[in-house]
Amino acid sequence: HFKCHIFPKDFPQLQNDTFLRAARGEETEHVPVWCMRQAGRYLPEFRESRAGKDFFETCQTPAACCELTLQPLRRFPFDAAIIFSDILVVPQAMGMDVQMVAGKGPTFPEPLKEPEDLQRLRVKVDVGKELGYVFKAITLTRHKIEGKVPLIGFTGAPWTLMSYMIEGGGSNTHSKAKRWLYRHPEASHMLLRMLTDVIVEYLLGQVAAGAQALQVFESHAGILGPVEFKEFALPYLRDIARRVKDKLKEAGQDVPMIVFAKDGHYALEDLSQSHYEVVGLDWTIDPQSARERTGGKVSLQGNMDPCALYAPKERISDIVKKMLEGFGTRAYIANLGHGLYPDMDPESVGAFVEAVHTHSRQMIKQ
Ligand code: CP3
Incomplete structure (x- = not known):
């Protein structure tokens, strides 16, 4: 029944496909740029829209998500938009309570403590029912973005x-979650499989709703080492991409996927x-060595240290130029190495975007 949702919905024609072309490794006139967060x-307009409202209630309100997604596009010539939402809506859909606590x-x-707690999760998640509000937000935003x-x-x-x-929130050591990997590997794999199944349907639902690219955030990769990553993270990341792509192929669709x-x-x-x-990529990887190590097999995205935005404008421009020279202008999407922080100056974000466009246009012309 899922496939019948996958058809175009008379969305406005896309005018700037630079980001999509770079994702596929095709030539572009400039390097596309967007910023995580x-x-x-x-x-200030984000803070005003969000003021006094519960974070997850905002996530559940398609019109609010649409407005927040569009706000940065009104200020800066970003080459892509990312839907306003949160990664934690998936655990919510699986039956867990999550709240945003100020500060x-x-x-x-009630985090998961022991393998028995997996019984508290929904056995079969109706993704359309539990996360339909995200799909509505995507469809609405895809219309309101007017193909820009x-x-x-x-x-x-x-x-x-x-x-x-398992941690129940932020953590420095992630030792509660890592305890599961070492003490309860089978239960860990069971939980990871349950999550993977929901995520695959969730991503397919987002494409059916109008998403034109998909990013998978493995934000806690750094807490694992290479051995644990190979066992507990990589197989599921691969499975997600494989399954989403196979399903989309059946429907004749091709949507670039990003793993971060x-x-x-x-x-x-x-x-x-x-x-x-x-x-x-985050900023701990040198652009040139990232190119060498990925052997031209993929496009790369990133990776300026977000804190470089605290530098004066001319310095931002120099840093961007070096970054572009390191990655090259082909098969590259400029971004930060992680999200923007709340105390950052919008003008510096504007300087970053402008530097990417200006320098890359010059480099491509030569
Ligand atoms: O602009 C975008 O990038 C799109 C929206 C987006 C949000 N969260 C909005 C948000 C995205 C892609 C996320 C993903 C997300 N959420 C991640 C993965 C990316 C990453 O940062 O590694 C993670 C780890 C979360 C969980 C989460 N949500 C955290 C740690 C926080 C910060 C809490 C705080 O008080 O600082 C959030 C809240 C959140 N998600 C905010 C935004 C804009 C800020 C809170 C608010 O608006 O009130």
Whole structure:
């Protein structure tokens, strides 16, 4: 019954496909650029829209998600938009309570403690019912964006979501979640499989709703080492891409997928052979060595240190130029190595975007 949802919905014609072409490794006139967390608290209009409203209630309100997604596009000539939502809507859909606590971040009042707690999760998740509000937000935004730029959908990766569900919130050591990997490997794999099944349907639903690219956030890759990553993260990342692509192929669709494993430099070779068109990079990887290690098999996305935005404008421009020279202008999407912070100056974000466009146009012309 799922396939019948996959058809175009008279969306406005796409005018700027630079991001999609770069994701596929095709030539472009300039290097496309967007920022993780571009819809965020560094924008005064974002803070005003969000003021006094519960975070997850905002996520559940398609009109609010649409407005927040569009805000950064009104200020800056970004080459892509990312739907306003959160990775933790997936654990919610599986039956867990998650709240956004001011000053503390996302919090699970009753995290998973022992393998028995897996029984508290829904056995079969009706993704259309539980996450239909995200699909509505995507369809609405895809219309309201008027074809200016492509709309990116996203999900958290299984290991990152598992670690939140066990830690119950942010953590320095992630030792509760890692305890499961070493003490309860079978239960860990069961949970990771459950998450993978929901994520696959969730991503397909986002494409059916209008998402034109998909990013998978493995934000907690850095807490694992190469051995644990190979066992508990990589197989599920690969499975997600494989299954989503197979289903989309049946429907004659081709949607680029990005994998962003934060601090996962040790897994770069593996990530470049995981069926994703694009590998997202944090700032701890040197652009040139990332190119060498991925052997031209994928497009790359990233990776300026977000804190470089605290530098004066001319310095930002120099840093961007070096980054472009390191990655080259082909098969490259400029971005930060992680999300924007709330105290960042919108003007610096504008300087970053402009530097990417200006320098890359010059480099491509030569
Ligand atoms: O602009 C975008 O990038 C799209 C929207 C987006 C949000 N969260 C909105 C958001 C995306 C892609 C996410 C993903 C997300 N959420 C991740 C993966 C990316 C990453 O940062 O590694 C993670 C780990 C989360 C979980 C989460 N949600 C955290 C840690 C926080 C911060 C809590 C805090 O108080 O600082 C959130 C809240 C959140 N998600 C905000 C935004 C704009 C800020 C809170 C608010 O708007 O009130």
